[in-house]
Amino acid sequence: MKRYGQVIRVKPERYEAYREYHRNVWPEIVELGRRCNIRNQTIFHRDGLLFRYFEYTGDDYEGDMAIAASDPRNQAWWELMQPMQEPLESCAEGEWWADMEELVHTE
Amino acid sequence: MKRYGQVIRVKPERYEAYREYHRNVWPEIVELGRRCNIRNQTIFHRDGLLFRYFEYTGDDYEGDMAIAASDPRNQAWWELMQPMQEPLESCAEGEWWADMEELVHTE
Numbered sequence: 497m498k499r500y501g502q503v504i505r506v507k508p509e510r511y512e513a514y515r516e517y518h519r520n521v522w523p524e525i526v527e528l529g530r531r532c533n534i535r536n537q538t539i540f541h542r543d544g545l546l547f548r549y550f551e552y553t554g555d556d557y558e559g560d561m562a563i564a565a566s567d568p569r570n571q572a573w574w575e576l577m578q579p580m581q582e583p584l585e586s587c588a589e590g591e592w593w594a595d596m597e598e599l600v601h602t603e
Numbered sequence: 604m605k606r607y608g609q610v611i612r613v614k615p616e617r618y619e620a621y622r623e624y625h626r627n628v629w630p631e632i633v634e635l636g637r638r639c640n641i642r643n644q645t646i647f648h649r650d651g652l653l654f655r656y657f658e659y660t661g662d663d664y665e666g667d668m669a670i671a672a673s674d675p676r677n678q679a680w681w682e683l684m685q686p687m688q689e690p691l692e693s694c695a696e697g698e699w700w701a702d703m704e705e706l707v708h709t710e
Contacts, residue, residue: 501647501654518707526709536710538656540608540703543693547608547703549645549656586650596647596654600625602633603643 497535498557499601502548502593503584506541510580515541517576524569532560546581548593604642605664606708609655609700610691613648617687622648624683631676639667653688655700 506514518539529537533554540547554560564570584594613621625646636644640661647654661667671677691701 499645501645501649501656503649503652503654515706521707521709529709534709538606538608538708539706541706542608542610542701542703543691545610545652545703546706547610547654547656549608549654584650594649596649596652599622599646599648599653600628601645602628602636602641 498552499598500548500550500552501596501598503596504546504548504593505544505582505584506546507580507582508544511541511544514546514577514580522569522573525573528564528567528570532564534560605659606705607655607657607659608703608705610703611653611655611700612651612689612691613653614687614689615651618648618651621653621684621687629676629680632680635671635674635677639671641667 529550533552535551535553537548537550540549552560578592581592583592587594636657640659642658642660644655644657647656659667685699688699690699694701
């Protein structure tokens with residue numbers, strides 16, 4: 497299992513809408529995450545910052561993320577979410593949620 | 604069990620030192636976290652932002668945090684960590700790591 501921490505900004509004027517969508521996240525999106533070996537996933541917000549934590553239990557992260565990216569329902573979700581978000585300035589071309597470095601973990 | 608997401612800044616010039624301390628976190632600090640019912644804790648870094656995720660398994664969060672705060676070894680750790688950190692502008696008086704709002708969770 498590998499832990500992921502990721503960060504992105506939410507546009508302040510879209511925060512309420514973003515929160516509302518996530519209170520009613522589409523079941524297919526949740527199901528797709530499980531199929532792609534994402535577990536124990538949480539998204540947190542404060543001051544326009546979104547933090548995403550999850551645990552990846554598969555053995556082909558790139559492959560599973562490609563499956564997620566190619567899913568039409570997921571693409572429809574992203575088309576709604578992405579205009580509400582702003583990647584960090586340090587993101588590489590095509591990077592959206594910015595991967596963070598794990599400094600410490602305790603069980 | 605309750606999930607916590609917290610955020611704080613690390614001073615860019617102290618980031619290397621902060622990382623090094625966490626690569627060699629004191630065993631008593633880890634043990635204290637367990638005694639205070641903190642589980643599955645991870646601290647992530649990107650661009651001067653620190654994101655802390657953990658799961659609290661006790662039934663008296665304030666009480667357990669008070670135990671942690673009164674621990675001399677933990678106080679010694681905080682005296683080293685706090686000068687490297689900068690709380691968010693929105694923090695209340697006395698707030699350090701800023702609690703985030705959970706927007707969504709999936710198993």
